[in-house]
Amino acid sequence: MARFLYSLVFILCLPLILARLLYRAWRAPAYARRWPERFAVGGDLRPGGIWVHAVSVGESIAAAPMVRALLRRYPQLPVTVTCMTPTGSEQIRKLFGEQVGHAYLPYDLPWLQRRLIRRLQPRIAIIMETELWPNMVAECGRAGVPVVLANGRLSERSARGYQRVSWLVRPMFAALDWLAVQSAPEAERFMALGAQQHALTVTGSIKFDLKPSAAVLQGAAGWRNQWGGRSVWIAASTHAGEDEVVLQAHRQLLAQHPQALLILVPRHPERFDGVARLVQQAGLSLVRRSAGVQPGMSDQVLLGDSMGELMQFYACADVAFVGGSLIPGGGHNYLEPAALGLPVLSGPHRFNFLEISDLLENAGALVEIADADALAAQVGRWLDDSASARAAGEAGQAVVKANQGALERLLEGIGRLL
Incomplete structure (x- = not known):
């Protein structure tokens, strides 16, 4: 009955969902493509x-890393990766090329999920982190397809949201064949929502098993050589409301470090042009990565308006600020800069990565800031004191190395279900 009501509401909301898709297509034309896949038609x-x-x-x-390991371990089994967004789709093709099949996940209606599963005939379904859909999980169960939640994470805020619809999600969590979760507190939250302890x-x-590739490190070294010996810091995965703070901090930093370069990487591609205008309005000279030219000594901001190059941008920097944290977004992956040995800055809103960010903060690898003044001051301190910055970066790398091994444990569990 719960799923029936959920599906009925979904159907009633479908005109609004399609209207939102049209709006997003107006903002980002990639959303206008491949609509049949959202109804389980087409796709690779x-x-x-x-x-x-x-x-x-x-x-x-x-x-x-998991997909690459699966391709190596089970070369006889094809892999198909689904996603929900054009940026995710572009990232999948950039990461894997034609090694994997790829399509959008259809809307979560029973007959659409059933059609996808019938066409795909998977031996196992692996869902990353928290992207759980009631009909998707139920239809996998109906078809006898084991479902794994890989790298599962569940913040206190998300858990409270799920509790409000516990009548719907408890059967979904209980139906999962195996949950590989990131931490003990998250395990408790999953069990409180219906996940079976034995599963x-x-x-x-x-994410601790991240290893920057030699190609990324080599590419970053080439870029830095072209930029001269100037100081570089990065503000990555920024959201609306954060770019203004970052640019204000950079203006303050330039008073003490006039040759400093900021790499600004907005989280969403549809914001690239708007952020470029913000940089110009702030009176800062700008070069865009999409223009295909390297920043000169007079350029003060490099706008990272490209896809799939975030790790290379990080590898170019001396200090990293991770966005989604000055606004109530929950933060983003702090381990990417930490794995590269960068000292890390975050705003106060890091609930999506609380355990990871606490590990880094307690080790001295991450500093929390709340505004432009604090951001500029801490970036400046680390640029002035390279020994302190290096110690923070090495502490972050030590945290990453000490917590590696999750990928192997995940692969072993998947292997038992295949």
């Missing part, structure tokens, strides 16, 4: 193998 599906679902860019990047393992976060 590879039947009879492993199905991985990663909602967008962050989850696709997190899934990459749950604390594996740690596979």
Whole structure:
């Protein structure tokens, strides 16, 4: 009955969902493409193998080591990766090319999920982090497809949201065949929502198993050589409301470090042009990565308006600020800069990565700031004191290395279900 009511509400809301899709297509034309896939028609599906679902860019990047390992371990099994957003789709193709099949996940209506599963005939479904849909999970159960939640995370805020619809989600969580979750507190939250204790393992976060590729490090070194010996800091995955704070901080920083370069990487591509205008309005000289030219000594901001290059941008920097944290967004992946040995800055809103950010903060690798003044001051301190910055960066790398191994534990669990 709960899923019936949920599906009925979904159907009633479908005109609004399509209207929102049209609006997003107006803002970002990529949303206007491949609509049939959202109704389980078309797409590059590879039947009879492993199905991985990663909602967008962050989850696709997190899934990459797992997908590559699965391709190596089970070369006889095709892999299909689904997502929900054009940026996620672009990231998947950039990461894997034609090694994997790829399509958008259809809307969560029973007959659409049933059609996708019938076409895909997966031996296992692996869902990254928290992208759970009641009908998707139920239809996998109906078809006898085991469902794994990989790298599961559940913040207190998200858990409270799920509790408000516990009548709907408790059967969904109880139906999962295995949950590989990041931490003990998150395991408790999952169990409070109906997950079975015997089907749950604390594996740690596979994001700790991140290893920057030699190509990324080499590319970043080439860029830095072209930029001269100037100081570089990055503000990555920023959201609306944060760019203004970052630019204000950079203006303050330039008073003490006139040759400092800011790499500004907005989280969403549809904001690239708007952020470029903000930079110009702030009176700062700008070069866009999409222009294909390197910043000169007179350029003060490099706008990272490209896809799939975030790690290379990080590898160019001396200090990193991770966005989504000055506004109530919950933060983004703090381990990417930490793995590269960068001292890390965050705003106060880091509830999506609370355990990870606390580990880094307690080790001295992360500093929390609340406004432009504090951001400029801490970036300036680390640029002035390279020994302190290096110690913070090394502490972050030590945290990353000490917590590695989650990927192997996850792969072992998946292997038992295949």
